[in-house]
Amino acid sequence: MEECLVNELVLDRINLSNLNYLCCLTPDTKVKKLWLRFCQLKDKGVNNLLDILDETRRNTQLNSLYLDCNSITCKGAKQIAQVLRTNRTLKSLSLARNLIKDEGAFALVSVLSTFQLNDYEINWKSKQEQQSNRLLEYLTDILSQKLKEKTISSNDSNNNAVLSSIEAANLKQRAESMIVPHTHPYLTGQLLKSGLSYHSPGNFKIAYLNISYNQFSSNILNVIEQIIQYQQKVCVIKEGLKNLKIEGFDMKQIERINKLIEGKLRQENRNKKFH
Numbered sequence: 001m002e003e004c005l006v007n008e009l010v011l012d013r014i015n016l017s018n019l020n021y022l023c024c025l026t027p028d029t030k031v032k033k034l035w036l037r038f039c040q041l042k043d044k045g046v047n048n049l050l051d052i053l054d055e056t057r058r059n060t061q062l063n064s065l066y067l068d069c070n071s072i073t074c075k076g077a078k079q080i081a082q083v084l085r086t087n088r089t090l091k092s093l094s095l096a097r098n099l100i101k102d103e104g105a106f107a108l109v110s111v112l113s114t115f116q117l118n119d120y121e122i123n124w125k126s127k128q129e130q131q132s133n134r135l136l137e138y139l140t141d142i143l144s145q146k147l148k149e150k151t152i153s154s155n156d157s158n159n160n161a162v163l164s165s166i167e168a169a170n171l172k173q174r175a176e177s178m179i180v181p182h183t184h185p186y187l188t189g190q191l192l193k194s195g196l197s198y199h200s201p202g203n204f205k206i207a208y209l210n211i212s213y214n215q216f217s218s219n220i221l222n223v224i225e226q227i228i229q230y231q232q233k234v235c236v237i238k239e240g241l242k243n244l245k246i247e248g249f250d251m252k253q254i255e256r257i258n259k260l261i262e263g264k265l266r267q268e269n270r271n272k273k274f275h
Contacts, residue, residue: 007061010035019045025052033064037094041067046076053083053090056124056184064092068210074104081107084203085115086185094210096245105216106223112206112241113227114234117186117198125186125198132179132187139175147171204235210245221246221253228260237268 009031011021016039025031029052039045046067052060077100084090100108117125182188185200192199224246231240242265246254 041070043076072098077104092208100214204239212247
């Protein structure tokens, strides 16, 4: 089968409740922007779509996803939130005019701030690190044996040559260079450890988020305001929310949030001028 080179796919206003669109999104898909508005996906459609966004299983290229008007509820929003805990490729997400209430909206925006890893995530992280350590030990042993074979003279029957600490350190560095480095955010040293708990600083890659005209209360706007303030203190200038759509609420509160974002953008533009 020839490789599909389509990087933008628009399927708006097509009934995709039977999930037949998934045939266009194979594991090796090059699709970067996907429009699925008015497609009657509901939560079931979201659940199947998330496999494409799960960077624990594969390297996705999808950076823009538009799911407006699909009757997505809190269940679907929480499923998306779970994937966004680790996905660092998606930059734009639109969930306007769905059926998301406070619980789902809170789960969704909370991943943009610091959050604690759950037991499953901690166990997964531990297993991955154990596998990496075993691979490193294996490669180091192989390199060590080869080095010993080179240093032992042909008439020397002693095969227990001892490596110096410097040689051992160099071997470990060589072995590390042979291993493809981790890109998963739970394995790249970004986590903060407190006792037995791990905390992620949050997903700072989402730049555009549209959650207008859903069913959550203005309490979520207070949470969003706190998250934006947190991002401005913690993440680098070029990261974090830059465009937030939350139409359908009190305009004064929306304006206050937009001013926070505008302040971040002005700071980013000033930095560009000096570089």
